[in-house]
Amino acid sequence: MSRDLIAAALDCAARGWHVFPLTPRGKYPLRGFTAWEQHATTDPDLITRFWAWRPCNIGIACGPSHLVVIDLDTPKPGEHPPTGHAEPGLTTGQDVFRHLCERHGQPYPADTFTVTTRRGGTHLYFTAPPAITLGNTSGNKGNGLGRLIDTRGRGGYVVGASSHVALPDGTGTYTITNPTPPAPLPAWLAARLAPPPTPATRPASTRPHLADLDHLDHARLSRYGHAALSGEIERVAGAPVGGRNRALNLAAWKLGKLISRGVIPREVVERALTSAAEAANAQGDPNSPREIAAVITAGITAGMRA
Incomplete structure (x- = not known):
């Protein structure tokens, strides 16, 4: 397991993705890595030494890696849509996202680096647009993409492939299902995820x-x-x-x-x-x-x- 994690972390670094350790069998930053975005690295020697010392799961800091990751989740056991948000046939984040693509007259962006998550969800990796700084969204709050869809950009991280997570809401391994390099984030998604104009800064x-x-x-x-x-x-x-x-x-x-x-x-x-x-x-x-x-x-x- 440790060798697999070292190889996976080094593969991320070779792609230019900045990694940091998550708790073993967990998905949160390892103790002492509160400033994980600053600690994340692509240094292969540092990565090899650290992961050889302790087989931690892999966190990928999206901001310094110039990534935007769309997380298409599956409902947790016993989870149901809020009143007024249930739509027939849209039971997973992938269903909701495909429906969103159709509404905008756009194809589902499948030709990009893809990871299947521990509970059968999907992480779609894209390169961040150079002209817009995109942060994180959650569900349909604010400029989010919809129920059961989160996005991670600057200030966010995702669990990397080969990480094994065992938590009460599900156990499993994050697995690469499409190894192609990340595609640029489609312009229509970049526009949809762009933060609203900031109000004038106070004096x-x-x-x-x-x-x-x-x-x-x-x-x-x-x-x-x-x-x-x-x-x-x-x-x-x-x-x-x-x-x-x-x-x-x-x-x-x-x-x-x-x-x-x-x-x-x-x-x-x-x-x-x-x-x-x-x-x-x-x-x-x-x-x-x-x-x-x-x-x-x-x-x-x-x-x-x-």
């Missing part, structure tokens, strides 16, 4: 700067700590809808490392990041206080362990 003066956060004890921060905290506050406060949790988690992870070195007190980081996340909420579609607190805590904890 920089309305975003919190470290000097504006009167509740912080600035005297306890070194010049380096002050600069690091200020930079992360700016990034979190300006994070767009859909990318806020990722920006907040990454900031908390980076600052958690500084906390462990005694550069910045933990309570200062927590209060500063909370204020920055609340400022991002002012742009609309707010994250809840509980969600913000959970993301900050998880990021700091992971950073302090790194």
Whole structure:
């Protein structure tokens, strides 16, 4: 199994896809790889050494790999369509996607790299369009493609082929069923998945700067700590809808490392990041206080362990 995973991870790297370890028999980043998009690599020596040490499943970071993956899922046991969303004959993500293609007068894009997932779903791999940055979608929310269809782009990852996952909702191995190189994402899908125009950015003066956060004890921060905290506050406060949790988690992870070195007190980081996340909420579609607190805590904890 370990040899198969090493070979599969090296095959991804040879294709230019950035990989990182997932939990053995699972589909989530291995502990210590909170910043998986930054950790993902195509270095064959690093990949060989790591996977020889531990037979982890394979995660493919779509953003740095310049991929958009369309995930056509199958219903989980006992799962039924929400009221008003049931359509006769459309029981799987592939059914829904084929119907979407027909409605747009487009062929089903089968001639591309394809993986069959552990529960009989399908991952269709495409090269990302150069002129548009595509993130992730889920089902028919926002600009999603429909029920039982997710997409993964920048900020997202997929489980790579040869990974074996055993979870309560299904057990199986991800298998390549069409090894042809990924085709360019069809233009009509790129247009459909493109995020809506971002509203005008709020003036920089309305975003919190470290000097504006009167509740912080600035005297306890070194010049380096002050600069690091200020930079992360700016990034979190300006994070767009859909990318806020990722920006907040990454900031908390980076600052958690500084906390462990005694550069910045933990309570200062927590209060500063909370204020920055609340400022991002002012742009609309707010994250809840509980969600913000959970993301900050998880990021700091992971950073302090790194």
